[in-house]
Amino acid sequence: MTRTVYVNGDFLPEHEAKVSIFDRAFLMADGVYEVTSVLGGKLIDFDGHAKRLQRSLDELEMRSPVTPEELLQIHRDLVEKNGIVDGLVYLQITRGAPDDRDFVFPDPETTVPTIVLFTQNKPGLAESPAAKTGIKVISIEDARWGRRDIKTVQLLYPSMGKMMAKKAGADDAWMVEDGFVTEGTSNNAYFIKGNKIVTRALSNDILHGITRAAVLRFAREAQMEVEERNFTIEEAQGADEAFITSASTFVMPVVEIDGVALGDGTPGQRALRLREIYLDESRKAAI
Structure with a gap:
């Protein structure tokens, strides 16, 4: 059609x-x-x-x-x-x-x-099979221009990053600058340690995700602590859970970073619960 x-x-x-x-x-x-x-x-x-x-x-x-x-x-x-x-x-x-x-x-x-x-x-x-298994990510250098907060059509390097991940047998890539994770190729990046969600703070370095804002609001309402700061790949590898957010993937669990499995290598319960909350609340508010 x-x-x-x-x-x-x-x-x-x-x-x-x-x-x-x-x-x-x-x-x-x-x-x-x-x-x-x-x-x-x-x-x-x-x-x-x-x-x-x-x-x-x-x-x-x-x-x-x-x-x-x-x-x-x-x-x-x-x-x-x-x-x-x-x-x-x-x-x-x-x-x-x-x-x-x-x-x-x-x-x-x-x-x-x-x-x-x-x-x-x-x-x-909303019923993506990947949400049930989680995704694997690799880390790559962040070689984009400096105004990533503007959602421009300059998407060649993110496209290259996804291809690097595919060639490495992964699903996506997290970009790293000066030793710290900025974001995914087309999504914001997070890890969970205990009851705390850690994600990079808003600046010119990352896109100000619409899904990000909603998910962090729902997380706080669910009595989870949110810390917005720089973090490393190694720190994320040592976390209990990790996930990404975007308008098309909603909340997607990450189960492996640069070959290191998180937890038991399956989607974490907190990430899955945040996905459930986000989808429920978003459907209620949809126009």
Whole structure:
């Protein structure tokens, strides 16, 4: 079945969608994006994603071609038009397509931003088999640019990191800078020791995860202690449990780091409970 996508104000069959070769996302990675999960036909954490999108746009001095209300309606229309029950909505806004390639930002008065959205159908998204077995991660050097708090489309190195993990027989990679874990290739990283969750504090070094914020809030409500600080791979290897969070994996247990099994090598009970809480509460608040 051909998907309906959204491009610059129009809903189109995916094979009819076109973007200029001069678009700055194509030439300069000059664009930002968000991915919102859909469960039961409803959007999960949409307000958080919309606010982070605006923050990314503001940091890059880029304007949005739609209002927040219009953006919500576009998401809902795409979910309906594509019959999405469980899945994802991908959104990308770029600085647009000036008349020619230039390093200097084009005049915002004459160059209209490009906006593209499409859906991905993921039946049973919340019932991922990996959540029952946990995932294995390796550590790699963090070789990205310094503004990881802006959710840009500069995803080549995270893609390379996932391929490094695949070649090593693992599922994902945690990136390390100056001896400390920053985050996963497309997710935030955590470990649990006793009743304490440890994760890196927010800064320009990591993405300010929407799922991260919700999970840490639920963890505190469940009387777990949360410590936001730098930590090493070795410290995480000595933990009781570990996990990652993202909009598409929710809370995913980690059972092995650089070949070292955590606990008995199976998903930890606290991580599984946080996943359960997050999914339950997110479904209740979905729009």
